[in-house]
Structure formats: C-alpha cells, structure tokens
C-alpha cells in the first residue's frame with residue numbers, strides 16, 4: 001500500500017516537472033537545472049580522496065622526519081566526485097533528496113557517468129567486466145521522509161548509463177552515532193546482508209555527498225570483511241576537507257609541507 005502511494009507520488013511529480021517549467025533549485029528561472037548548474041555538473045570529475053580525512057589509512061610512522069615523528073598514511077581507496085559541494089550543488093542535491101524534485105536524478109546521474117569512467121580508467125578497470133555498484137543506504141528517517149532510498153535510485157540510473165549491475169547488500173545496523181566523525185557528524189553504522197556473495201568483478205561504492213568520508217570508510221570495511229574487493233567510490237559532490245597541516249582528532253598528526261621551506265608550520269606538534 002505504502003509502495004503504491006510512493007510510486008504514484010513519484011510518477012505525479014515526474015509528470016508535473018515535465019509539464020510545468022519549474023525554477024532551478026538555485027533560484028534561476030527554468031529550465032532546471034539552469035545553464036550555470038549544468039555547467040557545474042559538467043565541470044569534470046575529480047579525484048578527491050585526499051580531501052577526506054576518514055579515508056586515510058595509517059601505514060606506519062617516520063620517526064626520523066626533520067620536524068619530528070610523522071604518521072604515514074595512504075588513501076583507503078580512490079574517490080571520484082562529479083563536482084565540488086558548494087551552494088549550487090547543495091541546492092541541487094537537497095531539492096532532489098528532500099524537495100520532491102525526483103526528475104533531477106537524470107542530470108545528476110548523467111554527471112556521474114564521466115566520474116565512473118575516470119574511476120575505472122585510473123584503477124585499470126576500463127574494458128574489464130563492470131564492477132557492481134553498491135549504494136550506501138539512506139538513514140531510516142530519510143527513507144520515511146522521501147518514501148524511497150535516494151542513493152539506490154541514483155545507482156539505478158547510473159547503472160542504466162553504464163551497463164553495470166546494482167546490488168544493495170549494505171544494511172544500517174542501528175541509528176547513526178554522534179561524535180564519531182572527525183567533525184562530530186553522525187556516522188552510518190553499516191553491515192552486510194547475510195548471505196551476500198561478493199561479485200568477481202569487484203564493487204564501486206556510491207554515495208551522494210562526501211564530507212569526512214566516514215560513511216564510505218564504514219561501507220568499505222563492511223564489503224571487505226565480507227570478502228569483497230572495492231575498486232573505489234563515487235560521489236556527486238565532495239565537500240572541501242580541512243586545510244592540510246592542521247592536526248586532527250587529537251591524533252597529533254602533522255604533515256610535512258611540500259615546499260622546501262620547512263620552517264613554516266607553527267601548528268605542527270612534535
């Protein structure tokens with residue numbers, strides 16, 4: 001019953017948005033997205049794993065670094081974003097997720113297609129059997145509000161554009177807990193559906209927006225613990241991370257500046 005109502009509502013919205021010219025979520029007059037928002041979505045995919053602190057994997061320490069001990073880390077996985085998270089992309093994503101503008105899934109999934117190609121090319125998967133797309137599950141509250149899981153919907157549209165398959169083995173274990181993320185944001189606690197069999201072609205994770213990367217990290221761990229191979233992750237938009245060189249989470253981490261001038265970082269700790 002609930003399902004029928006939700007489908008009817010979506011069909012109605014989609015039909016209305018085709019019949020009626022609606023403003024772009026950024027406030028510009030029709031069409032939506034407006035040319036400026038379309039240009040932003042077409043601005044080209046970018047590798048962003050280095051922006052998201054939760055996607056770092058500590059591999060060791062350099063005890064002899066010139067400025068004192070330094071943690072060495074590598075990215076957990078490649079992360080490709082279709083664009084950056086700014087006021088314009090925020091308006092687009094929120095209108096799609098919470099504003100009933102379901103038809104926006106079309107331009108948004110189109111923006112993900114070059115990101116998909118780039119991820120496959122840079123991980124040596126181009127031409128190989130497509131990885132399976134695994135969307136991160138929305139919170140229960142978000143699903144109740146929208147009547148559907150928007151990231152799964154995005155995954156279906158991306159799959160149509162790429163010929164890849166979608167699987168949805170990730171499950172929310174319980175409500176997100178506050179305070180685990182680097183910025184104190186809630187983090188989704190994720191596990192795998194029992195009996196999931198990892199695809200031989202590996203998987204690509206999909207989420208709408210990456211902030212700290214903590215949810216992607218949790219998803220990566222869940223898939224790997226179940227025996228899966230994660231080639232990387234895709235997001236519509238990546239929020240800029242903290243500026244480099246600043247210690248985070250009380251870990252006492254610091255980074256060596258890339259410039260030869262090593263007297264600069266007064267924020268570094270020994």
Ligand SMILES: [Zn+2]
Nearest residue numbers: 024026034037
């Ligand atoms: Zn716009």
